[in-house]
Amino acid sequence: MSGQMSKEALLKAYRKMRQIREFEERIHSEFATGEIPGFVHLYAGEEAVAVGFCEHLSNKDRISSTHRGHGHCIAKGVDLMGMMAEIYGRKTGTCGGKGGSMHIADLDVGMLGANGIVGAGPPLACGAGLASKLRKDGSVSVVFFGDGAANQGTNFESMNLAVTWDLPVIFVLENNGYAESTSPKYTARVGTENISDRARGFGMPAITVDGNDFFAVYEAAGEAIERARKGGGPSFVECKTLRYYGHFEGDAQTYRPKGEVKDARANNDPLKRFAAAVVAADLIDSVELEKIDKEVRAQVDSAVTAAKAAPDPDPESLFTDVYVSY
Amino acid sequence: MARKIMFKEAINEAIRLEMERDETVILMGLDVAGSAGTGQERDSWGGVLGVTKGLYHQFPERVFDAPISESSYIGAAVGASACGMRAIGELMFADFLGVCFDQLYNQAAKFRYMFGGKAVTPVTIRTIIGAGFCAAAQHSQSPYSIFTHVPGLKCIVPSNAYDAKGLLATAIQDDDPCIFFEHKALYTTKGDVPEEHYRIPLGKANILQEGKDVTIVALGLMVSVATKAAKQLEKDGISCTIIDPRTTSPLDQDAIFSSVKKTGRLVVVDEDSSRCGFAADIVAMTAQEVFSSLKAAPQMVTPPFVPVPFARNLETAYLPSAAKVEAAVRQTME
Numbered sequence: 001m002s003g004q005m006s007k008e009a010l011l012k013a014y015r016k017m018r019q020i021r022e023f024e025e026r027i028h029s030e031f032a033t034g035e036i037p038g039f040v041h042l043y044a045g046e047e048a049v050a051v052g053f054c055e056h057l058s059n060k061d062r063i064s065s066t067h068r069g070h071g072h073c074i075a076k077g078v079d080l081m082g083m084m085a086e087i088y089g090r091k092t093g094t095c096g097g098k099g100g101s102m103h104i105a106d107l108d109v110g111m112l113g114a115n116g117i118v119g120a121g122p123p124l125a126c127g128a129g130l131a132s133k134l135r136k137d138g139s140v141s142v143v144f145f146g147d148g149a150a151n152q153g154t155n156f157e158s159m160n161l162a163v164t165w166d167l168p169v170i171f172v173l174e175n176n177g178y179a180e181s182t183s184p185k186y187t188a189r190v191g192t193e194n195i196s197d198r199a200r201g202f203g204m205p206a207i208t209v210d211g212n213d214f215f216a217v218y219e220a221a222g223e224a225i226e227r228a229r230k231g232g233g234p235s236f237v238e239c240k241t242l243r244y245y246g247h248f249e250g251d252a253q254t255y256r257p258k259g260e261v262k263d264a265r266a267n268n269d270p271l272k273r274f275a276a277a278v279v280a281a282d283l284i285d286s287v288e289l290e291k292i293d294k295e296v297r298a299q300v301d302s303a304v305t306a307a308k309a310a311p312d313p314d315p316e317s318l319f320t321d322v323y324v325s326y
Numbered sequence: 327m328a329r330k331i332m333f334k335e336a337i338n339e340a341i342r343l344e345m346e347r348d349e350t351v352i353l354m355g356l357d358v359a360g361s362a363g364t365g366q367e368r369d370s371w372g373g374v375l376g377v378t379k380g381l382y383h384q385f386p387e388r389v390f391d392a393p394i395s396e397s398s399y400i401g402a403a404v405g406a407s408a409c410g411m412r413a414i415g416e417l418m419f420a421d422f423l424g425v426c427f428d429q430l431y432n433q434a435a436k437f438r439y440m441f442g443g444k445a446v447t448p449v450t451i452r453t454i455i456g457a458g459f460c461a462a463a464q465h466s467q468s469p470y471s472i473f474t475h476v477p478g479l480k481c482i483v484p485s486n487a488y489d490a491k492g493l494l495a496t497a498i499q500d501d502d503p504c505i506f507f508e509h510k511a512l513y514t515t516k517g518d519v520p521e522e523h524y525r526i527p528l529g530k531a532n533i534l535q536e537g538k539d540v541t542i543v544a545l546g547l548m549v550s551v552a553t554k555a556a557k558q559l560e561k562d563g564i565s566c567t568i569i570d571p572r573t574t575s576p577l578d579q580d581a582i583f584s585s586v587k588k589t590g591r592l593v594v595v596d597e598d599s600s601r602c603g604f605a606a607d608i609v610a611m612t613a614q615e616v617f618s619s620l621k622a623a624p625q626m627v628t629p630p631f632v633p634v635p636f637a638r639n640l641e642t643a644y645l646p647s648a649a650k651v652e653a654a655v656r657q658t659m660e
């Protein structure tokens with residue numbers, strides 16, 4: 001299960017997943033108060049995917065993300081205080097309050113940005129992969145995208161480009177069963193069960209794993225990333241998962257079966273499953289996990305407090321950074 | 327009989343009436359019904375902001391939830407329209423134009439001309455524009471000028487519920503490709519709208535009020551901004567003509583020129599980018615055509631030449647406002 005993971009690594013992965021969960025749950029409750037502007041899409045429920053991959057990556061490796069990007073950011077090491085401030089539209093935010101939830105990026109840690117355009121990530125990740133290949137530094141790029149994005153032409157074109165140019169790119173499909181209100185079952189014929197079936201046709205290794213099983217994701221990610229680092233080209237990993245909240249905050253979710261989320265929270269929660277596995281295997285004491293939970297809660301709490309207290313962006317910042325020089 | 331309904335209801339009604347009258351009218355887009363195939367409530371969304379709600383139940387054979395493949399389904403709307411249908415393609419946000427632009431820019435727009443007048447492509451693309459919701463740089467733009475730039479496309483930017491219904495009805499039955507821009511801030515605004523079917527011609531401006539001092543040209547949401555400014559100016563004895571061209575292509579130049587000939591002053595209010603855009607276009611053609619009538623330099627009230635920012639204070643500063651329009655009008659009076 002966790003053969004190659006040290007205790008430290010396990011604790012670190014758990015902390016990341018907990019940070020994502022706590023961050024998203026808190027935004028959900030704060031959004032309801034009306035203080036958070038704009039569109040917000042939450043990643044709660046899908047933590048094992050982002051963390052399972054990013055735990056194999058360093059700052060030299062790049063990821064591209066989606067509209068549902070908070071989890072990818074946290075997993076890749078974007079500062080949580082800056083993220084929260086960004087979501088509140090503050091001067092102290094990761095992007096100075098100019099991007100917001102859907103555009104958090106931190107190139108220093110290899111996070112190429114959440115993205116408002118569905119299907120924009122795969123081509124960018126190919127570019128990142130090409131840069132890695134030309135630099136010959138063994139770095140890779142990972143693109144996270146959804147079952148809905150899987151239908152975008154950019155994605156098909158990018159899979160073909162990645163195999164043709166032999167790029168160190170890993171396509172990570174987060175199949176949460178919904179694209180907004182529409183099921184992938186209704187928008188394709190190949191891949192209504194496993195979207196990885198489509199990727200195989202492009203000539204790359206493609207598998208489907210249980211995206212709520214951290215260890216399954218971690219192992220599949222390790223293999224694909226290792227292959228890419230060694231010059232073995234692109235891979236495709238589909239992770240089956242579920243989002244706990246609406247498509248965006250405020251979505252009434254009438255398209256969902258009653259009890260779907262409740263059932264998943266009780267029986268298929270990635271954090272609970274992780275905890276149960278490491279405790280049962282005697283690798284970690286549950287007290288240590290609870291300590292992390294507490295620390296993370298305090299961390300997120302202080303991020304919210306700081307974000308609320310932070311100043312608005314300076315009015316002059318409206319005009320800056322359109323160009324490098326002009 | 328007229329009653330008060332919302333802008334988005336007026337749009338829904340226009341589509342419904344055209345679909346009732348004409349079996350070749352079809353509708354496609356992301357979540358335009360919503361949740362098809364999940365076994366739950368069908369038509370759970372009716373489009374991302376609920377505009378097409380109910381149409382699926384009335385026309386299950388002619389309303390299509392599309393995969394997130396804008397190039398493909400917007401292109402299919404174009405193709406179907408070139409083959410006897412009147413397709414309405416919904417591009418959820420106009421910001422997504424980049425994904426499918428070729429199908430409009432090089433295909434729909436050019437068929438008729440390139441094919442020596444033999445093609446008819448009566449496609450209508452409906453799409454959401456506008457800032458004001460902190461939706462940031464990729465969900466807040468108003469890129470109607472990009473489309474206006476393209477010969478072969480007609481561009482419609484309604485400013486109220488009555489116009490929305492009448493203009494959309496015309497667009498759907500128009501034999502040329504039409505792009506219909508719906509400002510998200512207008513969706514819940516109400517206006518008097520007749521229940522029955524009616525049409526408003528493309529290229530015919532609406533003159534909201536006539537004044538003697540300054541001509542203000544404004545589109546979409548900016549019409550209400552201009553109206554607010556004009557009310558304030560009225561108090562100081564400055565009287566404004568407000569012209570809502572309703573469509574940027576075709577454009578009712580005569581309405582603008584003849585008004586400027588009377589007032590000698592022009593202010594254009596535009597939410598799109600300030601460079602090579604609608605405001606610049608109106609100012610340029612007015613300067614060229616009625617230069618001798620001008621008593622002052624025409625003014626453009628547009629956002630600064632920057633992407634739409636996220637933070638609320640920056641977005642407010644970004645957008646044209648009644649105060650900015652007022653200041654521009656006063657400048658022409660100096």
Ligand SMILES: Cc1ncc(C[n+]2csc(CCOP(=O)(O)OP(=O)(O)O)c2C)c(N)n1
Nearest residue numbers: 068116117118146147148149178179180422
């Ligand atoms: C080009 C483009 N088309 C449509 C949208 C609107 N949109 C945002 S998210 C989304 C659904 C995406 O579904 P999926 O890829 O499965 O990701 P999930 O939301 O499930 O994480 C849609 C249609 C968009 N942002 N960009």
Ligand SMILES: [Mg+2]
Nearest residue numbers: 146147178179
């Ligand atoms: Mg999805």
